[in-house]
Amino acid sequence: MDPSEVEFLAEKEMVTIIPNFSLDKVYLIGGELGPFNPGLPVDVPLWLAINLKQRQKCRIVPPEWMDVEKLEVIREQERKEDTFTPIPSPYYMELTKLLLNHASDNIPKADEIRTLVKDTWDTRIAKLRLSADSFVSQQEVHAKLDNLTLMEINTIGTFFTDSLNNLFKIRANLQPRGESTMSQEY
Amino acid sequence: MADTMGGFSDSEDESQELMTPAQLIGKLEEAWLNEKFAPELLENKSEIVECVMEQLNHMEENLQRSKKGDLRATIHRMETERIRYVLSSYLRSRLQKIEKYFPHVLEKEKSRAEGEPSYLSPEEYAFAKEYYANTETFLKNVALKSMPPNLQTVDLGKSVPKPNLDSFVFLRVKERQENILVEPETDEQREYAVDFEEGSQHLIRYRTVAPLVASGAVQLI
Incomplete structure (x- = not known):
């Protein structure tokens, strides 16, 4: 899947905004939103939050975990453990990127947050590469990937599954017995 | 594409009344992701597609009446555009698979037992059949008719890779x-x-x- 499509899915996440306009409830196909009152926080999907922000109709309240202290703890834990640690949001990377790009003036210490999230991401991707390597070398056929986010899976996704498929094809040809069961490609 | 989507607009509106529109959109998104990642063509979800189309058309009709620059209308329009994107991406990925595996898709459809639900929607079936016929004619006109007589037939089922x-x-x-x-x-x-x-x-x-x-x-x- 394309990273932009993962981002598209991330845009469905709810964030809190503080609008500066008033509007009654909006009945969308996917559920109702509002009512919007100036100064009162309200939850909206990210796509709407960013649009309103671009038109300067609201202030975005950063998610609870988007905080330097909390992210430092997460980063340290991620570096300490060998496995993937639970992450505060399944779309942490996308949310950070979108919010920092469009609403950095609403987020305190935006630059530090950017660095922290990037560090965590790098650590996790390094782990992912390592485990992918051992997956291949041990000729495994099943892996459990808890705590991995969609964006992380998609970073290696297509490349990794394609290589596995090709490896499998090569190995299947080495073992003449399985002919009838495998799907042959011409 | 236009044909496939247009065909669903006049649907019966009594089906699936148990689902809220939000759940419906959720189902569509699940079907979209599954179809994107599965190597083979999955069962068609035409009831979902039809219901979503209905919702979209209804909403767009209402939007026609709204004034330009109305904030409420803008929000609605953004949502319909997002849903439409998922819907077309879903249908497009199905068509891509049909184009890629058409002989096998048709084979599966033929061997389907009576009463079993079809994998293809009627529109997709028509597309697959036409695609098959066109490919065959094309091969014949371009290459096969200039071949020696004993090499003039080609079995598409064998020459197109399986999923x-x-x-x-x-x-x-x-x-x-x-x-x-x-x-x-x-x-x-x-x-x-x-x-x-x-x-x-x-x-x-x-x-x-x-x-x-x-x-x-x-x-x-």
């Missing part, structure tokens, strides 16, 4: 499953069983989990 059901997929478990048998990669390893806990994520061969994808117990990611 590779052994390919690996990522999935998230929606309903707990026990004892999924994992086939070994080599002779030295033995097959073993794993349990799928709800909410866990796995990397596994598609063949092993294909029935679970069809039943909706797991979601491909």
